[in-house]
Amino acid sequence: MRILLTNDDGYHAPGFEVLEEIARQFSDDVWVCAPSEEQSGAGHSLTLNHPVRLQQFAERRFAVTGTPTDSVMMALREVMDGPPDLILSGVNRGANLGDDITYSGTVSAAIEGALAGIRAIALSQVYTRESAGGDLFAAARAWGPKVLKPLLDTPFDDRTLVNINFPPRVPDDVQGIRIVRQGFHDYSRGSIVEGKDPRGHRYFWFGLHAIEHTLDHGTDLEAIDDGYIAVTPLQLDLTHHASLEAMAKRFHD
Ligand code: MN
Numbered sequence: 001m002r003i004l005l006t007n008d009d010g011y012h013a014p015g016f017e018v019l020e021e022i023a024r025q026f027s028d029d030v031w032v033c034a035p036s037e038e039q040s041g042a043g044h045s046l047t048l049n050h051p052v053r054l055q056q057f058a059e060r061r062f063a064v065t066g067t068p069t070d071s072v073m074m075a076l077r078e079v080m081d082g083p084p085d086l087i088l089s090g091v092n093r094g095a096n097l098g099d100d101i102t103y104s105g106t107v108s109a110a111i112e113g114a115l116a117g118i119r120a121i122a123l124s125q126v127y128t129r130e131s132a133g134g135d136l137f138a139a140a141r142a143w144g145p146k147v148l149k150p151l152l153d154t155p156f157d158d159r160t161l162v163n164i165n166f167p168p169r170v171p172d173d174v175q176g177i178r179i180v181r182q183g184f185h186d187y188s189r190g191s192i193v194e195g196k197d198p199r200g201h202r203y204f205w206f207g208l209h210a211i212e213h214t215l216d217h218g219t220d221l222e223a224i225d226d227g228y229i230a231v232t233p234l235q236l237d238l239t240h241h242a243s244l245e246a247m248a249k250r251f252h253d
């Protein structure tokens with residue numbers, strides 16, 4: 001099995017080493033192509049207005065001066081001599097739960113894989129101030145292979161992918177694995193911090209704290225809150241099918 005690894009925290013991120021450790025338990029044919037710098041929050045963006053550079057560090061190890069999506073495109077079109085059987089993206093430092101998904105470069109790299117018809121899985125390690133003090137990625141490292149194994153021969157429908165989040169707990173305290181739907185949390189009250197730069201000009205910095213969580217039953221957010229690993233199958237079709245008919249009536253009746 002040929003595996004492509006990427007992420008949005010950047011080629012040198014600690015979680016990327018964890019991902020490679022997990023991937024090597026399944027295959028020796030592991031390729032690495034990730035953004036050279038952190039790209040958290042890049043979503044599914046493509047670099048269109050300036051060139052990107054490809055850096056090679058070793059056989060099968062590359063970085064791209066661009067986004068996670070750029071990295072996957074470069075890997076599939078330029079870097080690899082044949083398509084991978086599996087794309088793994090992560091392990092992200094921090095949650096990709098609920099409405100994080102559309103902002104997430106980690107998930108978007110997997111989306112790019114799904115668009116190319118390749119089995120793609122995003123992995124993220126939720127952390128708290130307390131859990132970040134120890135081995136932040138302990139749960140992902142210990143449980144990653146167990147969660148991935150059944151997903152490697154589960155059929156994925158076209159244009160679908162899987163999003164995995166590990167709870168901020170030591171491995172022995174992880175309660176198990178839940179297959180759950182995407183939850184909801186409210187970013188609308190996320191803070192924008194204003195400051196002044198050294199030359200006295202105003203700047204704004206988007207903060208991500210004080211997010212309102214809605215712990216609906218059966219969601220990824222609830223699973224993490226209960227100490228479970230959250231596994232969520234995602235689809236690329238964002239159409240709200242239930243609205244199609246009612247909206248058409250507004251236009252055609
Ligand atoms: Mn990230």
